[in-house]
Amino acid sequence: MLTLERLRPDHADALLAFERENRRWFTRTISDRGDAYFAGFAGVHRARLAEQDAGVCHFHLVLDIEGTILGRVNLVDVADGRAELGYRVGERAAGRGVATAAVREVCRLAATAYGLRELTAVTTLDNPASRTVLARNGFAETGEVSITGRPGLRFLRVLDARDAPWPDPDEGR
Template sequence: MTLPAFSLRPPRPADAAALEAVVSDPEVALPTAAIPHPYPPGGAAEHLADLARRGAAGREIAVAIIDGPDPETGSLIGMVTLRLDGEGGAALGYVLGRAWWGRGLMTEAVRRVLLLARDHPEIARIEADVMVSNTRSAAVLTRLGFTETGRARAAFPARGREVEVRQFLLNLGNPV
C-alpha cells in the first residue's frame, strides 16, 4: 500500500468549506464526541475560529491535513488536534474524510503530530477516548504505541448521551 501524498499545516479560515464537507458525512461525524450530525451550515468557520483562539491561548494545537505535498495548493481533508489540559495532559482528536480511509494516512498524520508534541515540554501524556465500535481509530492508536488503559462511559455531547469508550494513553516522558 502506497501512502497518498499529503502535507500538514495550521488550519485557516479559508478551510471552512472543505472542513464542513468532511464533517458533514455521517460516517465521519457519528463516531465522534463533538461533531454534530447533521452538521450546521457555517459551523466549520466558527469551529476554526475557536481553534485559533484556543491555539493563541496555548490551550490547543490544531493541524490541518492537506491533500497533496504542497500545503499551499492542496485542500483540507482532515484535522488532528491536541487539547491541552494545563496539567501535563493533552486530549487527542482526529478526523479524516472518508475518501482517504484505509490508506494509512491518518496513522502517519497523527505520528507527525506526536513528534510535534514531543517538542512541547508542557505535554507529558496524550489521552484518547474511542467509541468501542470505532475499531479503525483504535487501530490507529495501537499502531502508534498508545496503551489501552480501560473502558468507561464518556459524554458524547454531539450525540446527547454517554457512550462506552476504550481509553488510550501515550506517555511522552516530557517534564511538566
C-alpha cells in the same frame, strides 16, 4: 505524500466543505456535531483559532499533495504537559494509513514543538480502526469510558525520545 498544517483563518471554507461532505460518514463512529455547528461555522472557526492562539489547543489539517483536506488531528485541553488527541479522516481517505501517519506526526509535534509529555485519547468499542491507529502509534489502553452513552476505551501515550528528531551529530562542536 501527506502534510499537516496548523489551522489558519484561510482554511475556513475548505474545512466547512470537508465537514459537510463527511458528516454522515463521521456519524457512523462519533456523535454528530449538530446543525448549529454548520450554521455557525464562521464563529466556531474563529473560536478554534482563539483557543489555538491561547495555547490551550492545537488544531491541524491533514492535506494531500494537492492541498485537499483529508482529515483533522487535534490536541485539546492542553495543560501541565498533557493534551487529549482527537482525529477524523474523511471517507475518501479512510483505510489508506492517513490517520496512522497523521497521528504519528502530531505525536512528534506534541513532544518537540508543543513541549507535551503525555497524550490521552478515547474511542468507542465499535471503532476498531481508531483503536488500531492508536495501537500503531504506541498508545496503551488504560480503562473503560462512556462516550455520549456508548462504551469506549481510554488510551495513554507517554511521549519520549523516540518522538524527538534525531540529534545533529555536529551540534555543540
